[in-house]
Amino acid sequence: MPIRIDTADFDVGREIDALRAGDPRVGAVAAFVGTVRDVNDAAAISTMTLEHYPGMTEKALAAIVDEARARFDILDALVIHRVGELRPIDQIVFVAVTSGHRGDAFDACRFIMDFLKIRAPFWKKEVTADGARWVDARESDDAAAAQWEPDGTARR
């Protein structure tokens, strides 16, 4: 299953083992793990709640993975995103890509993360000493995704 939305944690080693199991064409695995920081915008974070839009989330992520497959020479890809309540240090997101060679694996992994950040319908709500607040979208995320586009813009 290349896309998974889950409240449960994931084991990076096991996921990578399963992704490349039995495929001798794989010469490179690139993986990214996103984790919860204890500070955001100068406020200490005690917990974070992640919600998503079931139905659209899976479609949006599948479209991003399909686009990565079209752009890069990759063999397989896996996206895991957690939802529910998380704490600092917890793992939030995992992207792993297998390829014959490292260049396409690195590029596809970064591409998937960059577009996940601006297109996948997830929202973070942080709890700080001042109460709960929805996390604001960052322009730097739009800029990161835009780098992949010939005209330098990426629509959210």
Added chain:
Amino acid sequence: MQPAFCIPSAAKMPMLDYRHTTPATVTVRLVFLARLREAFGRSEESLTVTGSPPTVGAVLALLRARDGVWARELGVGRAFRVAVNHAVAAEHSTVRDADEVALLPPVTGG
């Protein structure tokens, strides 16, 4: 001199699709996510909208007309997206009966 406009011959007339010219009334299921769900105090509702054809823009116009938090959150310059049946849609996108129309704040996953 070229005429500013001309009436095309019958053979060149495009087929008119009268579904798009006759006013229609549809009922859509609205879904509100994250910050917008909290701001509006509800996660979903049914809304009946009329148009030729009914569009996302017509849905938004009805919601903005409720004033207060609706007009504020959906006002000009506010960042949000609309998805119709789980795909991001534009203001001019047509909505059909029983469509799921979701209002999404800017996403912040990853």
